[in-house]
Amino acid sequence: MGEIRNVPFFNYPYVFTSNEEKFLSIIRDVGRRGAFILQKDLEEFENNIAKYVGAKYAVGVGNATDGLHLALRAAGIGPGDEVIFCSHTMVATASAIYFTGATPIPVECGRDHLIDHQSVEKAITSRTKAIMPTQLNGRTANMDELQSIADKNNLIIVEDAAQALGSKFKGRCAGTFGLAGVVSFYPAKTLGCLGDGGVVFTNDEKIYKKLRMLRDHGRDETGEVIIWGFNSRLDNIQAAILNYKLSFYEQEISRRREIAGLYQSLLGDVKEIGLPPAPNSDPEHFDIYQNYEIEAERRDELKEYLSKNGIGTIIQWGGKAVHQWEKLGFNVKLPFTEKMFQRCLLLPMNTSLTDDDVYYVANKIREFYGYGSK
Numbered sequence: 483m484g485e486i487r488n489v490p491f492f493n494y495p496y497v498f499t500s501n502e503e504k505f506l507s508i509i510r511d512v513g514r515r516g517a518f519i520l521q522k523d524l525e526e527f528e529n530n531i532a533k534y535v536g537a538k539y540a541v542g543v544g545n546a547t548d549g550l551h552l553a554l555r556a557a558g559i560g561p562g563d564e565v566i567f568c569s570h571t572m573v574a575t576a577s578a579i580y581f582t583g584a585t586p587i588p589v590e591c592g593r594d595h596l597i598d599h600q601s602v603e604k605a606i607t608s609r610t611k612a613i614m615p616t617q618l619n620g621r622t623a624n625m626d627e628l629q630s631i632a633d634k635n636n637l638i639i640v641e642d643a644a645q646a647l648g649s650k651f652k653g654r655c656a657g658t659f660g661l662a663g664v665v666s667f668y669p670a671k672t673l674g675c676l677g678d679g680g681v682v683f684t685n686d687e688k689i690y691k692k693l694r695m696l697r698d699h700g701r702d703e704t705g706e707v708i709i710w711g712f713n714s715r716l717d718n719i720q721a722a723i724l725n726y727k728l729s730f731y732e733q734e735i736s737r738r739r740e741i742a743g744l745y746q747s748l749l750g751d752v753k754e755i756g757l758p759p760a761p762n763s764d765p766e767h768f769d770i771y772q773n774y775e776i777e778a779e780r781r782d783e784l785k786e787y788l789s790k791n792g793i794g795t796i797i798q799w800g801g802k803a804v805h806q807w808e809k810l811g812f813n814v815k816l817p818f819t820e821k822m823f824q825r826c827l828l829l830p831m832n833t834s835l836t837d838d839d840v841y842y843v844a845n846k847i848r849e850f851y852g853y854g855s856k
């Protein structure tokens with residue numbers, strides 16, 4: 483028995499301590515200017531992040547859940563409409579649909595854990611108005627296939643790219659495919675701020691203008707109230723912090739891809755588990771590894787074993803796909819997704835991990851299944 487090493491699933495204090503002095507100076511600067519709401523730091527960040535993903539417009543919002551809700555509203559989704567989403571997602575995806583008055587329609591995930599195109603096609607009815615794919619775990623779905631389904635059926639696409647800032651399909655960034663796309667800055671996300679935050683991307687000027695009003699009480703540039711609106715603005719302090727973090731975001735992604743590569747090389751031969759696609763395994767996909775989601779035989783035992791050895795793991799979404807939360811009133815069986823939920827497990831994946839941490843996690847998994855150490 484070697485020494486037990488503590489590898490938490492996510493290191494929340496590190497979000498702050500990794501750049502503590504810089505953050506404090508940013509907060510001091512914004513605070514002394516009294517620049518809290520809808521100020522230049524937000525505008526600069528919106529410009530920078532739009533440029534980063536290659537979108538025409540970016541609108542900072544209170545969080546990604548609000549962003550999804552407002553994007554659907556801006557697109558005219560409402561009562562009587564149906565919106566298709568993949569059940570392997572955060573409940574936020576579905577609640578954003580629900581609160582427009584539309585009906586959320588869950589469908590299966592595929593083998594890569596992203597929305598399954600065949601299930602989408604089967605779920606389309608005369609009421610379907612939109613498809614909302616989740617670009618899960620930092621991977622972007624095959625958007626060619628999804629777009630062609632949307633085009634054939636006259637549907638819009640709104641992307642839940644909460645987990646996928648900088649992830650690409652065929653060189654194009656998640657969040658820029660549909661009419662609108664949304665990214666989250668929740669602290670544990672790849673670009674996390676010190677609280678809640680989100681952004682909506684769009685290339686459509688009308689949607690852009692509507693989003694800006696929807697997030698700010700329905701007011702236009704002159705302060706005139708044009709529509710019923712909400713209060714969901716990205717705080718200027720958070721924007722200033724995000725602006726700084728965006729300047730080295732590429733390094734963050736590189737490190738995550740490096741860790742994914744390390745897991746792949748250390749666990750690729752373990753037959754009892756299935757790994758996510760390796761970083762350079764498919765030229766069409768550029769994955770940013772928001773999460774590292776494996777499938778495992780005897781998953782619950784493995785989780786327990788890792789926990790006893792100081793390693794934190796998580797079953798995403800509290801262990802259920804959205805349609806499995808019975809009290810929300812879904813009445814559908816999604817056998818592939820349900821089976822997958824008996825096997826899936828998130829391993830630690832974040833930039834506070836050292837290579838030694840990754841070796842330790844991988845070797846404990848090898849040990850559990852009776853493989854020799856690497």
Ligand SMILES: *Cc1c(COP(=O)(O)O)cnc(C)c1O
Nearest residue numbers: 545546547572574644645666668
């Ligand atoms: C985190 C997350 C959200 C919600 O983001 P918030 O900014 O916390 O509202 C929505 N969808 C997915 C897939 C997420 O991972």
